[in-house]
Amino acid sequence: MGLFHSKTKLPLTEEIELLAQEEKILISRKRSSPTIFNKLIIFFLSLTVACLIAFGFVLVPTFISIFFLLLVALLKPFxxxxxxxxxxxxxxxxxxxxxELDEMAKKSSELYTELKKKEKESQNKAMDYSSYSPLCAIWDRLTHGYIYNPNALICPYCKANNGLYDMKKPIRYKCPNCNMYVNKNFEKAASYKVSTEKKNQ
Structure with a gap:
């Protein structure tokens, strides 16, 4: 039973495979065990009969043969x-x-589904331009005010102003103007704004 005494931690799939192999070995041993004991019983029974014929009930070999015959017969069911x-x-x-493996797979699947759902919600929020009017977009473009707005979704490829996003964490969105995916980090944008204002002063 090497697996039960193993100190190294194996992956669950390998442990299950080893346990399946061990189960097959035990079943094989169970099937062969009666055959082995039957052969031993026949051997000691034959030896006992031979001792009885040759020596009778007096000599030690006869008692030894009977003892082992009874011992094997008792050990067989045990x-x-x-x-x-x-x-x-x-x-x-x-x-x-x-x-345990099924539970891990279930948790991994639930976590993956939750992450994909959050990613989709984040993209949907990033593509919501209803709070940013076209006049504001035109004014920002004319005055270059969008450059200094840390919440502005400015495409680095086509320079299109895609509105504002109020969540202060990195997001990924698709620019509707050039269809390119953009990664936005507001912390970097905020630090850029501060450094730009210092230069202007």
């Missing part, structure tokens, strides 16, 4: 029961590991 317990233990452990 060995099968022990192997069955090991099989049950291995199967239960395999089920536990499989349940």
């Amino acid at each position: 060995n099968v029961t022990r192997i069955e317990k090991e099989i049950i233990k291995t199967r239960n452990l395999k089920r536990t590991k499989a349940a």
